Amino acid sequence: GEQVEQRPPHLSVREGDSAVITCTYTDPNSYYFFWYKQEPGASLQLLMKVFSSTEINEGQGFTVLLNKKDKRLSLNLTAAHPGDSAAYFCAVNNNNNAPRFGAGTKLSVKP
Amino acid sequence: GGIITQTPKFLIGQEGQKLTLKCQQNFNHDTMYWYRQDSGKGLRLIYYSITENDLQKGDLSEGYDASREKKSSFSLTVTSAQKNEMAVFLCASRRDSYAEQFFGPGTRLTVL
Numbered sequence: 001g002e003q004v005e006q007r008p009p010h011l012s013v014r015e016g017d018s019a020v021i022t023c024t025y026t027d028p029n030s031y032y033f034f035w036y037k038q039e040p041g042a043s044l045q046l047l048m049k050v051f052s053s054t055e056i057n058e059g060q061g062f063t064v065l066l067n068k069k070d071k072r073l074s075l076n077l078t079a080a081h082p083g084d085s086a087a088y089f090c091a092v093n094n095n096n097n098a099p100r101f102g103a104g105t106k107l108s109v110k111p
Numbered sequence: 112g113g114i115i116t117q118t119p120k121f122l123i124g125q126e127g128q129k130l131t132l133k134c135q136q137n138f139n140h141d142t143m144y145w146y147r148q149d150s151g152k153g154l155r156l157i158y159y160s161i162t163e164n165d166l167q168k169g170d171l172s173e174g175y176d177a178s179r180e181k182k183s184s185f186s187l188t189v190t191s192a193q194k195n196e197m198a199v200f201l202c203a204s205r206r207d208s209y210a211e212q213f214f215g216p217g218t219r220l221t222v223l
Contacts, residue, residue, distance in 0.1 A: 034211050043201060043214040044154075089153065093208055097142055097161050098169065103153040 002027040004092050006102025014110055019077040021105045023090035026071065032093035033066055033073050038104075039086045047088070048075070080109040113138035115215035117202050123221045130189040132218045134202030143185040144203040144212065147171055147196070154201065160185055192222045 003026045013019050023033075032051055036044040048059060050066045050073070058064075061084070063076040073090055090102040115136045124130045136143065142161050146154040156169030158177035166177055174196070176188040185202060202215040 032209055036214075043216050044203075044212075045214070046211045049211055091212070095208070097167065097208060098144070098156055098159055099212065101154050106151070 002030070002092070002094060002100045004090065004100045004102045006090055006105060008105060009103065010106050010108075012108045012110065013080050015081055016079050017109075019080050019084075019107060019109075021075045021088055021090075021107070023073045023092070023102045024071055025073070025092045025100070027092070027094045027100075028071070030071070030092045030094045033064075034091040034093070034099070035062075035064060035073075035075050036089045036091060037086050038089065044089065077107075080107075082109050082111055085109045113213070115202055115204060115213055117200075117215040117218050119218060120216065121219050121221070123223065124189075124192045125223055126192055126194055128192045130192055130220070132187045132189075132200055132202075132220075134185045134187075134215055135183055136185075136202075136204045136213070136215075137183060138204055138206070138213060139182070140204035140206050140213075141182070142205050142207075143179065144205075145169075145175075145177060145185065145187045146201045146203065147198045148201055148217075149198045157187065157200075189220070192220070194222045196220065197222050 006023045034049045035047040037047045048064045050064045091099040144159040145157040155171045160179040178186045199217040203212040205212045
């Protein structure tokens, strides 16, 4: 079945540093991609979404890049701050009704 | 806008007990989901439902039952609670396969 691999599982950076989280997927019929943020003790909230390889979405200090040829999705943070400390999950939609989630990345931003 | 509510917020049960978790959404979304999240881990799909009275098994359905009584509500039953399934159970819904999911606040299950 569809596999979504997310790396790294843990990421620790200093305030102001950049951070990159990557997901790779296997199903060529995947067409909608999402990043969710889960703050400690809270539920998941949508951070960003991207639908095509020509689309680069930016917001809240993050950039999402999609490379459909390589089946790779990345979440890039250019200047981390402590409020970005959270778990981040990618999710991939394809033709079935259940999105596939990556295993998550726990990001820690130290002052 | 809309909201997903989950009840109860905290659920404490005895080993072997049957326990029910409830989820309500007012988005008018067709598809609803139940996930289990163990501490510090990712999401595992238990059941989902694409419409009223529909049920689809996820990767972790053994030991659980579900019920989609009406479009706005989706219940999950732990048929016989075990100590190794202490976790947070998250309910989610989405409009269609092109859309993002909206998540509820979760129910934290403790088994004594």
